[in-house]
Amino acid sequence: MKQKILFYLPAILLSALLIQGCYKDKGNYTYNMPPRPELSLDTLYYATLGDSLIIDPHVKVAGNPHLAYEWKISVPSDVNIDVIDSSASFRILFTLDAMRYGAQLTVINQDNGMKYFYKFVVSGQTAFAKGTTVLTVQNGKTILSFVKPDSTVQADIFNVFNTGIALPTQPTQLVAVPEWQFPKSVKQYWIFGKGGPNTGVRVDANNFIQDRFFKDHFFDAPDTINPFKLIPNMLNVMSGVVNGRLYEGSRNTWNLAPIYGMFSGGAVGDYDLSGEIAYVYSVPDEPRAPSAYIAFDRVKYQFLRFFPTGADPVFIGTSYAVEGDAFDPKNVGMPIERLLHATNGICFAYCRAADKTLYELNFRAQFIQGAEPIGFKALQKRPFPRPELVKADTKWDITAAQIIYFTSGDVVYRYNPGNNDFRQLTTTFNGKAITMMKLLDNNTLAVGVENTLYYLNVSTGVFGTVIKKYDGLPGAPVDMAERGLN
Template sequence: MKIKVQKFKLFSYSYFLSFVLLLTSCYKDKGNYEYDMPVEPVVKNLDTLYNIMVGDSLIISPTFENIADEDIDCTWEIAVPEAVDPSYYTFQGKALRIVFGLQAKLYYARLTLLNKSNGIKYFYDFKIQGKTEFSAGYLVLSEEEGKTQLSFVRPNGEVLPRIYELINLKPLPENPLSIHYLANKLTGNTPLGYWIICKEEGIRLDVNNLKQEELKPGSITDNFFLAPNKIEIGSFQTHPQGVLMGIINGKFYGGITTTWDQAQTYGMFGSYADGDYELHDKFILTNINDNISIIAFERNRKQFLRFNIYGSVTYFGTQYSVTNSSIFDPTNIGMDLLNIVQINNTDTYAFCQDANKNIYELKFNVNFYGPFTFTPLHKRNFVNPQIITEKTKMLATKTGIIYIASGNKVYSYTPINQNLQEIATKFNDEVTMLKLSDDEQTLIIGSGSSIYFTNISTGNNGVLIDTIEGIPGSSIDITWR
């Protein structure tokens, strides 16, 4: 037993001595190391973004400094989500030299530089934006002697008329209503296509070449999982996620957004929002903090209806409380709706006509995301009832001005003080189109075979800025990229 104890003590003393020596060694070595870091290479003439036309040669030839030429090993990778074999878009060499055969989309890319002398890799990210001749410009939908036409306007103002038929070798459906550029704002404005909407059909175009879509549904009929026997379109608006929502056969339909936005089923219509109603063609789509609700109008009962989007569009009818029905009762207007506009997702103005042809302006707010309320604010005779008809075109700005097109005149109307005045630009022909620029500083007006761009920024009342001539027929709608 004594021998075992002595051995244990000897081991403990040795262990303690070793530990002390280790700490002392570490303390003495502190700060005495010298690092010989390799010099980082410098890559020049490599941009962060390259714009390239589809079908053109893409050549990127950077120069390298602080590295021997024989030590350079470069790998170029382009991330192509739609590629079956991603390795097909991996290239070797000091320069990237390819024919750009991808789509007119934004692609992420990377240059990996390997220093063969020490095995260290360096990474440089950049982007490639594919373009076509249709990547920038306007698309104008018009009607020429009863025939629907599509024209492309280049950024320099050159008009390529009747381009749909030239590219697709067939005519568009009759009775054009609108044109929509679809992009998913939740995924960086990913382009999804153009929709040309006519009264009984719609055509979807590839954004790259303006051909009718072949992989995804190319028509409104094909955009249904189960299409109705008859299609009569009232109107459509674009949801922020790049799908159509609107009225078909008096019912409300919404494109699905629950799949990947590149899937063939994305944006297709299932069943309509179930309910007993017959909708007016015009409606308001309100987006508050990405919560979307719809104000619609029931033709027969003459009442305002509530719809919400909970994954799909859901009908709630008049399931809301009215805060002041003494001004007017939204569940029983007793008049026909002529038009409806909304200012900055809040104040809504409906223009209605009673049995005696009197025109009334109704102002109200709604909260359709709880508590579910409808707040009437006023009901009054419109200041100039002669200019409000079923053909009258209207749109509202975020600053509170409503623009009204009637006959060959365009008016600016400020409902706060009921100021109504004709804009500075005059027109010889009937005004058939009103559109706001993205920044709402320009009012775009179609009249005759021309499109007029007018200045409506602060202190300006529609002074002419520019004109596009040579549109076939009368302009119906316009969109742009």
Template sequence: MSSCYKDKGNYDIDMPTEPVVTGLDTLYHAVAGDSLIIEPQITGIPAEHLSCSWRIYVPEEISPEHNRYEGNSLRIIFGLQAKRYRVRLTITNTDNGMQYFHSSYIQGITEFSVGSLVLSQDDGVTKLSFVKPDNTVQPNIYEAINNEELPPDPRHLHFLRNANTGNLPLAYWIITKQGGVRLNVNDLQKETIKPGTLLENFFLPPETITVGSLQNHRQGVLMGTINGKFYGGTTSTWDQNDYYGMFGAYAVGNYTLAPQFVLTTIGGNASMIAYEQDKKQFVRLLVQLGPTYFGTQYTVKDTVAFDPRAVGLELVQIVQINSADTYAYMQDANGQIFELKFTAAFTENPFTFSPLHKRLFARQEWIHADTKMLATQNGYIYIAAENKIFRYNPLNQQILELEANFTHPVTMLKLDDDQNTLIAGSGNSIYYLDIRTGRNGNITGEINGIPGQPIDMVWRK
């Protein structure tokens, strides 16, 4: 204390001169197999006292000495994957030993890093096409790269990304009725180290596989109904691990689920609304350590509209608006289609199911197992019927036919990321429809030359 008291602090501090770095971007794009040059300008330190080193942080590298380089500039052949890597430049003033650090990022890209994949069916044969950003179609891309045909009966095409790691691309999955194939996102090759087929994605595979439907979980794994049971990919390990996303045992319980279900994510918590086919009741599933079946362990607000534990109908289609209002289209023994509206607070406590209405649907002929329909955040439901698309407002039952005209039946409906564009597949083409406020589905663009009828589509922008 006395020493601090006597210290007057009247001394000069001679701070070393810091280097000035210019021409260093925050993000560089590097084509796999091509040259990468990062050449910043460094001033403020005499050249004879300047030493620079570079390190690219590669999580999957085995030796820490790899991906380290010396020199004022980084000049390499980029041989890493089409992922994002952090690179650090270390500047050392050899005269006084001071070091200065500057970080950037390298985004590896391939010819398939930007564009769309289209799953289609051509005379019973499953096809995959790649669509370049200029809408040029490379048909039969899977056969060309992998020298084999895809399994028959295509159902879904999934682009898996992990939202917890900045939407890191993990895989493409082509799902068919009896199986599926996993593709590397960088080169579209069938995986060889990680599970390459849906059967290989099980730790204990069943004897046969019949896919109901599968959806993307926000952590980049598949979840859904297979053989009437609910499966979910494991997320308990690193997302680059070969076992990430594999199916363990199905959610334990005595049940047989309808193929359709709703996956809801609120605040990072995922819950599922499904339908038990034998008992004719809506059931609850949650993701805890894995998918967990809770059945009818929920509180029913009232049963005036209908009793969710004893519905007595067959589920045909189900959609949800904005993680809230859910519409189930259900058929009775006489073939009549009813619209059931409800909300299910399965991520809250207490778990509450609120039936809101049950009524005959106005357009009975539209609803069947293959109906293409989807809901938007602003409350509309779009339904394809033969070669037309209709916008349905379930609040007032208003139905409006979109302007777009098609000469073939609509076989695919998708929403663009901003939900301002409806993407429809018809014939051998894909059409982009404007559904912004005040617009009525006029065609704003199209892609031609798809082999067969489009079934599903994903994209990377």
């Protein structure tokens, strides 16, 4: 037994010394990490087709080690290969398609083998990357034109590149569809109208070449296609009312696939929609995709709820609780003329009774599934205070602050429903009837009359002074869209 104790004693003493050593150390080490290079590299570079793309970042690193570089532009194509370079500055003749490309610069410290990665984006563009596209009608002919930033009008640009292809007659909308996840970009334009062999035509925003008819945007197209109202979102798809049915572009595939954004059969249900529809977003300033639809049945005269899915929307109908007795949203009793959505489900609807009285309905539709319960707050119903100003061709729009702008012949009015304040904007249009009006943001109002597009300042305390105007447009403006100007 004594022999065993003597045998274990050195082991015990050694363990105690090891434990004591670990306790004193406490892992307090000093690391000398090599310094990371500092680069003057932007996150976004624009490259014009046929021009040189030069990226020459200034690289600074302590100790002046030997550095190597690897540049890469990732090209998502079966034909093109990635663009790779190993110079300190990146210089190429840009010949890729006009789209956005993910890119990366790798800086290699050859003295210690460390690699540092810097990601950025290259946005390929053409001569049409910046400017304003304007849809007009002249003597019954639909015309698409482009206005350069210097105000030069390239009239009837569609016919320059599309011989023998007809745009829709009786044009109603120009829809600028953004690139996926880039809300301020434009990838395609859709031109919609009420007549002609094609009621919808799509063109590539980079060259204005027609690349799809609306009938080919359906997996199974209906015999007759009447687009009422279409609105895009930042996921590169449209949704809206066609033939009284609600459609939503399919997102159940890769966003560069040819079938991405196409329409299926529409929302299933017993309804017949007006073109007056509102899209409500979970984040109002980020229209990623609708979180709810507020629609109006043009036969039953009732407000309906639809739920988006990324494919066919789901018809919820009138399955919502009603708060307030100003009016019954499930039985309005008259057709709708205009639905204005301010923000967060707050709306103003203008409905015409059988005796021709124009009513203003104010409500909040909380149709987004979330923290708040689903419901409809009927806030107010009253005759419109100035019905004599509303004409058959009156145009309407609304700001997020619930300031309404509407046209009356050759005049634009600013209307605050909160205090019944009506103000005529200061700019006059030489007696020309207003054919288009559109809020570009809360501070800028675009107004179109024969041959001219005006930009008016409607910021706080300003009542429609001219910011700029484009003359020389062929015909009367119907709609417009900007690209690369903000």
